[in-house]
């Protein structure tokens with residue numbers, strides 16, 4: 001069994017989940033076709049981009065889903081998911097507190113870590129855990145706890161296969177069987193496990209509570225495709241009446257893309273069947289499932305991220321986005337105006353330590369030429385060292401909140417309790433989450449040492465102190 005096994009299982013799983021969700025959600029299938037069309041047009045209009053993607057092998061994976069999202073109800077569900085995703089080489093990265101947006105969950109992203117793993121299969125699952133501690137209604141809390149205690153979201157075979165993997169790994173048949181069983185945890189079943197009255201009671205408490213508690217498992221609520229030009233894809237969605245969100249979440253369009261831009265079409269009510277106290281099935285509707293597109297840019301340092309968060313908050317304060325997105329234009333103009341303050345050139349983003357870069361030595365640069373007091377800036381300026389921005393592989397809590405909100409139906413003013421609780425999340429998960437900033441920093445550091453070595457440099461000179469006055 002080679003090291004590539006987790007990547008292969010993840011790729012198989014991503015393909016299986018994509019097929020399943022396309023069959024379950026025809027609107028997602030339609031979006032997938034549309035996004036592929038728009039990507040093709042973008043490539044036709046930009047031969048340089050097409051050449052680059054072909055060169056690094058990204059062209060074949062263009063139509064492969066980048067992420068999906070699920071929501072679970074209990075610590076046991078979350079910790080078993082951690083073990084399940086570990087089989088596919090996915091580790092929990094990042095802690096996202098959604099309570100700041102009035103959404104009673106906290107989350108992590110199970111994802112591949114290494115560059116080669118991300119390249120082999122970029123599939124991630126944004127996973128949220130219900131926080132009953134943020135539901136003030138004691139009766140609803142108790143109902144939810146009781147209902148959740150009665151379900152098992154994993155098949156017995158799935159649980160058995162996880163154990164087998166943990167003790168001795170898989171053979172090929174077991175890997176294939178595992179994909180089939182793991183997929184079942186994420187499937188949709190419109191037969192609710194509760195009565196219409198219980199559903200309505202929980203829905204009135206918080207729509208998310210009903211979505212998480214009333215069904216057999218944590219159905220995929222969206223899958224996300226890569227858009228080469230997200231503005232073009234967003235316009236195309238609007239032109240085809242796909243009911244997209246009013247805005248693209250994240251930073252505005254820029255010359256140097258940063259972090260993550262994403263948008264989605266909105267969920268529609270779908271038929272479901274409740275099971276009444278007397279065992280009768282009655283039909284109803286539930287809206288939760290949608291489709292999303294994303295475009296990723298450079299990972300930002302803590303400093304860059306703080307600047308991003310501040311500019312976004314300023315734009316929000318100056319032109320608060322209405323729940324129905326009616327003032328999207330004004331908000332967008334405000335956002336673009338604010339972000340003019342964020343450097344939009346790679347050299348500036350590097351010099352000001354706002355983004356992370358992967359370094360490589362120019363193969364034509366001669367070793368030893370730089371042994372004397374060269375600083376990073378000198379080497380970059382002279383072209384001896386090259387810097388490629390490192391792609392942001394994680395998520396943004398404000399954007400995630402916007403995605404949740406636009407797909408849960410509009411709600412009035414929320415009672416906002418700001419209470420991050422990473423410790424409780426990690427206790428439920430049964431492991432600490434990895435720190436995404438540390439991962440980017442490591443990748444940057446790891447790339448620098450061999451590059452300097454190739455240039456024959458032992459120690460970098462400190463940058464020239466900025467001249468004051």
Ligand code: OOG
Pocket residue numbers: 068069070071126128221262292395396399400401403404
């Ligand atoms: C997850 C929303 C977060 C994203 O892309 O930010 C997310 C959810 O709705 O369960 O997927």
Ligand code: NI
Pocket residue numbers: 067068069126222224292403
């Ligand atoms: Ni998403």
